[in-house]
Amino acid sequence: MTTTTKTTAPAPTGGTLPLPPGIARLLAFGGAAGTLLSTFLSWTYTEEFPGNLTVYGYPGGLQLLTLTGALLTLAFLLSGQGLRGLRWLTPGGPNSAVRLLALGTLGVTGYTIGAIIKNLGGLINVDPGGYIAVTMALIGAVGALGLPSDVPQDADHPPANPWEQLVHSLKAPAPGRLKDHPGWVEILIISTAFALGLYLFTFGIDTDYPELFVGFMVLVAFLFPALGRAGLTGQLGQLTAKHRNVTVTAAFVAAFVFPFTQSNDAYATIGTNILIFATVALGLNVVVGLAGLLDLGYVAFLGVGAYTAALVSGAPTSSIGVTFPFWAAVLTGAVASLIFGVLIGAPTLRLRGDYLAIVTLGFGEIFRIGVQNLDGTSGPDITNGPNGIPNIPEVEILGFNLGEEHTILGFELGRFSNYFLLMLVCTIIVVTIFRRADQSRIGRAWVAIREDETAARAMGINAFRLKLLAFALGATLAGVAGTVQAHVQYTVTPEQYQFVEAVPPNSAFLLAAVILGGMGTVSGPLIGAALLYLIPAKLQFVQEYQLLLFGLALVLLMRFRPEGLIADRRKQLEFHDTGQLDVPKEDTGLNDKVGV
Template identity: 45%
Template sequence: MRAIIPDQVKIAYRYPARAVGASGGVLMLVSILLPWSYGGKALDDMSYYGSPSPLQICFGVLAVLVLALLTIPLVGKQRLGAWAKIVAWNTTAKTASITALVTAGIAVTSIAVELGGLVNVEIGGWLAIGGGVAAVASTLFLPDSPEPRLDELKSPKWLQITAIVLLMAAALFAAAFALGQVDAGSFLTLGSFLVAIVMILRQFGVFGWLGMAAAANNRVLVISAFTVAFLFPFTQNGSNANMSIAAQVLIFAATALGLNIVVGLVGLLDLGYIAFLGAGAFTAAVLSESAYSHFDFHPPFIVTVLISGVVASILGLIIGAPTLRVSGDYLAIVTLAFGEIFRITMNNLDGNDGPNITNGSNGIPGIPDLDYFGFNFGQAHVIFGVDIGRFANYYWLMLLVIGLIIVVFTNLNHSRIGRGWVAIREDELAAEAMGVNTFALKLLAFAGGAFLAGIAGAVKAHHDVSVTPDQYIFLESAFLLAAVVLGGMGTVMGVLIGATILKLLPEKLRFFADIRLLLFGLLLVVMMRFRPEGIVADERRQLEFHDENEELAEEVEEELIAHKAHLNPEREAFEL
């Protein structure tokens, strides 16, 4: 009886609750026409009447969504037709209300911090907070909706392709607009809005439908993604600061993808992976034409990249051969020690404690920019009337490198070697009993991941102009591991998202520099509690972390059966 009463109360009060929530949505919508701050120095100047700023317009989008989600179901199931069953109206309305309130709260807090107190918050900000509170309170009286089933709608191919292209264009615009936010409060407010939109679309079932469309049009998705990434420098008006961040994100993501082989596919905990990136960077620096390099051998850059990858792979074999027979905490300790040994060794190669190769703690500065076929990466160029700076050139180079790394990672993941890695991760003893050469495959994972990190390090050396041992400390290894865990172990898109978050936030939120480790730790704790499989979940990992969820297991099993039937329909029909 106790379990039934709350639902009865919710059903009895759902119409008044929707009216209250809709009123809150109206208040939030009206608030964007009123000033939020007393002065114009906070956020993007929210001090005008009747002239909302871009961030206020973003908040207005959330207000419209709250209003629509609370009022549209009132027209009745008959008029909504199939939409009444395949869309989780109530759950999505609750998500929209909560995220709108959070966005308004971040904006008001930023105004108070930047202008020196809540007294600087004007009537518009308080209306936004009040409307958000009313909307959130009203959704508590709405019964929970079933899971969204938008992916059950049949859609033509042209609509799927159009949706993918529009999604990529929206991602390009959002990235350009977000990097253009210099103020930390503006960046946080915009970030909250973007997270809100993603959560609302997910609750609405849009991502399920987009996933189906992407699976059916994989080539269109890949081409659109790389086209958008290629066009990104044209949106920055020659800004070296933003393009430097973008290039660093790609270098960080390429290195994390190599670590993803070791951690995500094989399940080995490596806490010294930054050493392989450093090995590639120092090799490229030594072989460059820097005046501080003590080698007379200066091969072309493509040869340098391969040598850097090979050197990093050899280090992977050296550390892997004697230590991969241990696992778990012992392997983590050994790899942690290896990372510190690498840094100390680079410091000692100064001509006093060892041969003079790296100049010790001074490193190798003055690394020249790349110059191929008359295209100097260190000079600005005008392409299609747009200034393209030095860092944009290296961004495009890293885009090509990360594309090759993604191809290698994807093919390895779906190959016999990849299946062997997954078998080792699931149960090493069972895999060995079935004839899998576990030691050789783990050693291959270490060497392969190190090779990819070495390639990224070679580009990083020329991008940074100088290489020093202090750049490759344990903290960087921890960030790489956090990117893999946060984004989603064993996935490509997840690691790219995780690397972007962990590299972009410290650059935009520098006032958190003293407590960023605390914030990252809290973020990982929250992720482990609510979404341990990461932002983008691998199907196997999702089942491992939610093995008690029978409905999820059935859904994944149905997807695997459908995928197998698609690959070999005659065999599947025979088995059934």
């Protein structure tokens, strides 16, 4: 006797709002087009609001962000209609991306009108063009929410409420198999992607006023998920995996070009500090991301490298009184951090979990208090106590003084641009070490320890020795970054190396950068560190609420993307449903094979 099993195909699902697809598409088109046209109107009558939004026929300031969002929404809508030349925009489906872009456009437009009302003192300061923009953006968002989902829903488990319906409608389908292209075309695509990334990063750093930066971040916060929902980032990920060396080269070429795009050395300062922060975060990623060791005092190793460089680089207040060349100072700082890493790790790494975290947090505070007390009164006169070691000399390499302006290829590079290029070289070295370690037998053993230390020990892995090696390597990489930081900031003081400080890097922000970006990846901590440094640096007017906003951002991230912004395959499978059932819920036809 045989039985037949009836399979139920996934049912198509409508949008979050109950609108006919044709009406929803019409509203989305009309709203996006109307929003685009509204940017050519005046939004306020006075030039007191930055960006000059008073001109007819010439968008400016935040209007340009609304214009960009509306253009992208229209482009993805037309791609979904099969318009020749735009089909490549949505290999995974257009509607989820349109939904996000329409919401992002509404967010930027609404924020702009709200900022005008707040800064200028009332609704009277908004011109009719502003009201038209908000209305059309709202219509576009309503239409986008009514579009059918790109992902068919499970007929047995439909969304139970509008919130689940919205979450389902924003899911991304698989990007599909990457089409075969000539090698030079694929390399050109990767290069173009990094060029666009450089442009976005430069635009964010070069924003002249906080309102423009906030609007930029709102649009970017919706843009990148939209690209993922459309399948573009998935296919780009396949390309970068296929051409790993080209990808790394393109990334560092884009970073090398950055200082040549800056006319103001103040913006290059932000870039330099971001590289320092990112390099230290990548070192912490060895400890946390690969080996799974929760280190809450990692910033102390950065301080060891910085203080060592300050003592041996010929600073007037140095108690040692020696002057090493820069390469020797870097090696000395790295070795000092390595020694401290081994001394701290040897007695503590037999602990696990919360106990290890508490011990490392204590070490971080012991380091800060220790260098503060080495002032000749509470202890030996080594670090000049709370006053720190000021007037650290500039770096000279082959007669090239990084503290002076230099002309390269017709571009004037200031002090911080020079240090940016120096720090970029250090970052390349750290990335190379991280990649080699990750792909080695030791890296695989670290991952095994991170996933299940007991099972790793049972397989013959010497967990203590490998954890100590990870601790020492992470400390060494932090020490290298610390030697550059000491010269960039001219001085080192104990207050720079607290667990939580107003300005990163500190232990809390370093750990957050690794988790935010994606543990165990190369690009994740770099992106996470860039965001965590750039946002506070550009939003000085909310400095009193930084930690509150930081906490809210982490809560939202852990809720909606716990694997981080750039996650490896293992983390994606760990935190998200893969669609595979542990136990078959229906008859799979096995009975037919045995003749039941």
